[in-house]
Amino acid sequence: MEITTVQQLVELYGSPRETSLAKEIDHLNADYAAFVKASPFILLATIGPDGTDCSPKGDAPGFVDILDDRTLAIPDRPGNNRIDNLKNIINDGRASVLFLIPGVGETLRVNGRARISAEPDLLARFAVDGKLPKTVILLAIDSVYFHCAKSIMRSKLWDPAGHVERSSLPSAGQILKNIVNGFDGEAYDQELPERARKSLY
Known part of the structure; x- marks a missing residue:
């Protein structure tokens, strides 16, 4: 109903x-x-x-x-x-x-x-x-x-025992690669940590 x-x-x-x-x-x-x-x-x-x-x-x-x-x-x-x-x-x-x-x-x-x-x-x-x-x-x-x-x-959001390993899910690069034709997901993932660090603020 x-x-x-x-x-x-x-x-x-x-x-x-x-x-x-x-x-x-x-x-x-x-x-x-x-x-x-x-x-x-x-x-x-x-x-x-x-x-x-x-x-x-x-x-x-x-x-x-x-x-x-x-x-x-x-x-x-x-x-x-x-x-x-x-x-x-x-x-x-x-x-x-x-x-x-x-x-x-x-x-x-x-x-x-x-x-x-x-x-x-x-x-x-x-x-x-x-x-x-x-x-x-x-x-x-x-x-x-x-x-x-x-x-x-x-x-159990704050319970460490329930925390998910990031590697168990698609990476940002993989997600974009599967949506955008010709996208270099591997390069995106490699560059992401440094790019994020430089652009936090």
């Missing part, structure tokens, strides 16, 4: 616990700010006229700066230049960020409205070895809440 109405969902799942609703607030309090400051990795989700995008972003813990209790600043470091999420932000602005912290089961979600800044003083706040991000994403917070640890517990 396909579920097609909200009423069907409510009947199937029932009402949320009171604490599930109470934990959602419209700003960063001290507890939620602690998660932002400890996180070295986020997933940024956006929506635009061509669909949705969910992009990973990572850096040293606390790389997402708290400008105030209702505003986050996220540096956009060098990547593949697809800029899918940036284009979505220009067209729509709705965005969500999921903060992950290695070894911690709970995650933090922030929903809000994003805009893009290239203001020099703001970029300078995120300089690493003299290198600036091209832009900074400013997220005006609408809601903040934590997710319980169940999904992390079920996946």
Whole structure:
């Protein structure tokens, strides 16, 4: 049976616990700010006229700066230049960020409205070895809440015993070789570590 109405969902799942609703607030309090400051990795989700995008972003813990209790600043470091999420932000602005912290089961979600800044003083706040991000994403917070640890517990995400050997999966070069005719996947893989090192910032 396909579920097609909200009423069907409510009947199937029932009402949320009171604490599930109470934990959602419209700003960063001290507890939620602690998660932002400890996180070295986020997933940024956006929506635009061509669909949705969910992009990973990572850096040293606390790389997402708290400008105030209702505003986050996220540096956009060098990547593949697809800029899918940036284009979505220009067209729509709705965005969500999921903060992950290695070894911690709970995650933090922030929903809000994003805009893009290239203001020099703001970029300078995120300089690493003299290198600036091209832009900074400013997220005006609408809601903040934590997710319980169940999904992390079920996946055993932080359990080293469950970690996958990278060699058991296709390499980046192999993936591209199988998609792009004539692509030299072996050379790509050989050059990748040094290229990545030089372009981190």
